[in-house]
Amino acid sequence: MGVETKSGARFRSAVDQTEIIVVRPASGAIDLRCGGHPVVAIGAEVPGDLTLDPAFAGGTPLGKRFADADSGLELLCTKGGEGALSIGETPLPLKDAKPLPSSD
Template identity: 45%
Template sequence: MTPPVTTPRPGDQLASAVCSTRVVVVRAPVGGSVQLCCGGSPMVPATAVKPGPGGAAEAVTLIGKRYVDADGALEVLCTSSGTGELSCDGVPMTVKAAKPLPASD
């Protein structure tokens, strides 16, 4: 069994052990370890898990969306949707809000 990732770095590709969710780390906390989970199980390096069948009908994590932890230190981009909920240190991650474009007046 592959050990879970406890110190994610920008660029790391991670996969869920319980569903088809896959993410890429965009921003990671400096100098600390965090437990990134999906569906209650720790995420592992994407190379260690075969892609599972997609469950788009009941997807909780949405492809193309960015998810952040409560303090904004960890940000991931979902590259494959799945049925598990992303969490960081036991706290559910939220979808990052889009920044409004500047007015063109």
Template identity: 75%
Template sequence: MSTLVKPGTRYKSTVCDTEVIIVKPSSGPIDLRCGGQPVVEVGAEVPAGLTLDPAFSGGTPLGKRFADPESGLELLATKGGAGSLSIGEVPLPLKDAKPLPSSD
């Protein structure tokens, strides 16, 4: 399922409690997943029978930003869960914190 994501759109996992909000959109359609399964928009019906893929069960911590430098996608975890975020089969890395300016 490839979707063109828009800033402010909220998505939830179909296999755990994870919820995210899009901070920066991707440059094109992407296959956003959590726990190895496609995500759905918050408020949409969750398909039955999906299970958490053990390969994508590292968890998503609340309040952390994730970014994909290749597509430009950036999102924020608004609710943590057991599944790991990915674009297709590629894990979505945590965004590095910006260093604070020195106060000489």
């Protein structure tokens, strides 16, 4: 089961307060998760019986971008939480900061 990501789409974790927005969509449907469970669209009903998977409890810091080179997906965290983002079982890494130009 996967979600279709569109630029500007907003999702939230089913197990904590993490919220994200899609900056760059994936090339197709993906199994986007937070805290080990699939994310849900903002405003959609959240299952009440889920708990944070300790294997995906690395946290998602506010204001950080996450990117997956294989799918092209890029996300921005708009509300931090305890769960870590992943595509399926694969952790979603922080996007590398662009180096600033030299001032020489």
